Amino acid sequence: MDRLELIKRNVQEIVTEGELEELLNKKEAPRAYVGYEPSGKIHMGHVLTVNKLIDLQKAGFEITVLLADVHAYLNRKGTLEEVRKIADYNKRCFIALGLDKEKTNFVYGSDYQLGAEYMLNVLKLSRAVTLNRARRSMDEVGRAMDDPTVSQMVYPLMQAIDIAMLGVDIAVGGIDQRKIHMLARENLKNLGFETPICIHTPILLGLDGTKMASSKENFISVDDTEEEIYKKLKKAYCKIGDTEENPILALFRYHIFPRYETVVIERPEKFGGNITYMSYEEMENAFVAESVHPMDLKNSAAKYINEILDTVRKVLL
Numbered sequence: 001m002d003r004l005e006l007i008k009r010n011v012q013e014i015v016t017e018g019e020l021e022e023l024l025n026k027k028e029a030p031r032a033y034v035g036y037e038p039s040g041k042i043h044m045g046h047v048l049t050v051n052k053l054i055d056l057q058k059a060g061f062e063i064t065v066l067l068a069d070v071h072a073y074l075n076r077k078g079t080l081e082e083v084r085k086i087a088d089y090n091k092r093c094f095i096a097l098g099l100d101k102e103k104t105n106f107v108y109g110s111d112y113q114l115g116a117e118y119m120l121n122v123l124k125l126s127r128a129v130t131l132n133r134a135r136r137s138m139d140e141v142g143r144a145m146d147d148p149t150v151s152q153m154v155y156p157l158m159q160a161i162d163i164a165m166l167g168v169d170i171a172v173g174g175i176d177q178r179k180i181h182m183l184a185r186e187n188l189k190n191l192g193f194e195t196p197i198c199i200h201t202p203i204l205l206g207l208d209g210t211k212m213a214s215s216k217e218n219f220i221s222v223d224d225t226e227e228e229i230y231k232k233l234k235k236a237y238c239k240i241g242d243t244e245e246n247p248i249l250a251l252f253r254y255h256i257f258p259r260y261e262t263v264v265i266e267r268p269e270k271f272g273g274n275i276t277y278m279s280y281e282e283m284e285n286a287f288v289a290e291s292v293h294p295m296d297l298k299n300s301a302a303k304y305i306n307e308i309l310d311t312v313r314k315v316l317l
């Protein structure tokens with residue numbers, strides 16, 4: 001797979017592709033980052049952007065991971081001390097998932113976001129962005145946005161300034177980050193900074209085919225046990241013929257195929273024996289043609305996900 005193909009695989013949107021191609025021609029080692037609000041449960045949604053960072057690392061990018069403790073604090077997720085502690089745990093998870101420890105630059109928000117230069121930039125940006133726009137940019141990111149706090153209006157401004165101050169060419173994130181990224185793209189130039197390229201990954205559905213939510217426990221997180229994963233996947237939504245909203249197929253597409261050259265679905269002889277797929281598309285076609293059964297996919301998905309998470313479990317012990 002060539003560099004551009006690797007970067008583009010499994011992404012929902014690149015803003016813009018032309019700018020990306022230009023960047024690749026211009027720079028040998030461009031810089032990209034993802035920011036994460038520290039979270040007690042790192043789930044497969046987080047892992048999807050980690051996978052993209054690993055792709056970018058393979059494509060020669062320099063990677064920064066922002067452990068966004070101040071952002072989590074502004075988003076009313078806990079005290080600064082609490083979120084900072086969770087950030088340490090998250091860092092260990094990300095390394096265990098395959099980000100190269102030597103080559104990844106881990107940064108805590110609180111280590112640089114409280115400086116004078118940073119804050120002055122946030123204040124400058126605050127004059128250029130309307131309250132309405134700041135609020136809308138937080139639609140899919142903010143907690144309890146029916147009654148937002150001022151801190152949640154500062155949040156997107158700081159995220160935009162992060163892009164500038166971390167000196168990255170590319171901001172990576174789920175498609176839920178889109179409105180904040182657009183705000184950054186429109187305003188950073190006027191403050192004398194480069195306009196960032198943005199890469200957006202899709203947002204995974206929960207295992208029951210509805211929106212992921214911690215209250216519903218409808219997702220796999222990296223600290224699930226082997227049995228929990230078999231149990232969760234066994235009852236996951238995987239309707240015959242449905243390829244659009246199929247969380248099991250999504251696991252293969254976004255998590256398993258990127259880490260394995262070929263995927264073997266194990267089946268008893270009497271159901272046709274094992275089948276090997278060389279690509280996600282090949283598996284999806286077989287699923288549509290009903291030549292592979294949801295139950296067989298579920299069992300194999302559990303086996304592969306457990307294999308992937310085994311290294312994480314060992315590191316977290």
Ligand SMILES: N[C@@H](Cc1ccc(O)cc1)C(=O)O
Pocket residue numbers: 034035036037066068071141158159160162163177
């Ligand atoms: N907004 C991101 C977190 C983040 C914070 C600051 C950034 O610079 C980047 C990302 C989230 O929803 O999790």
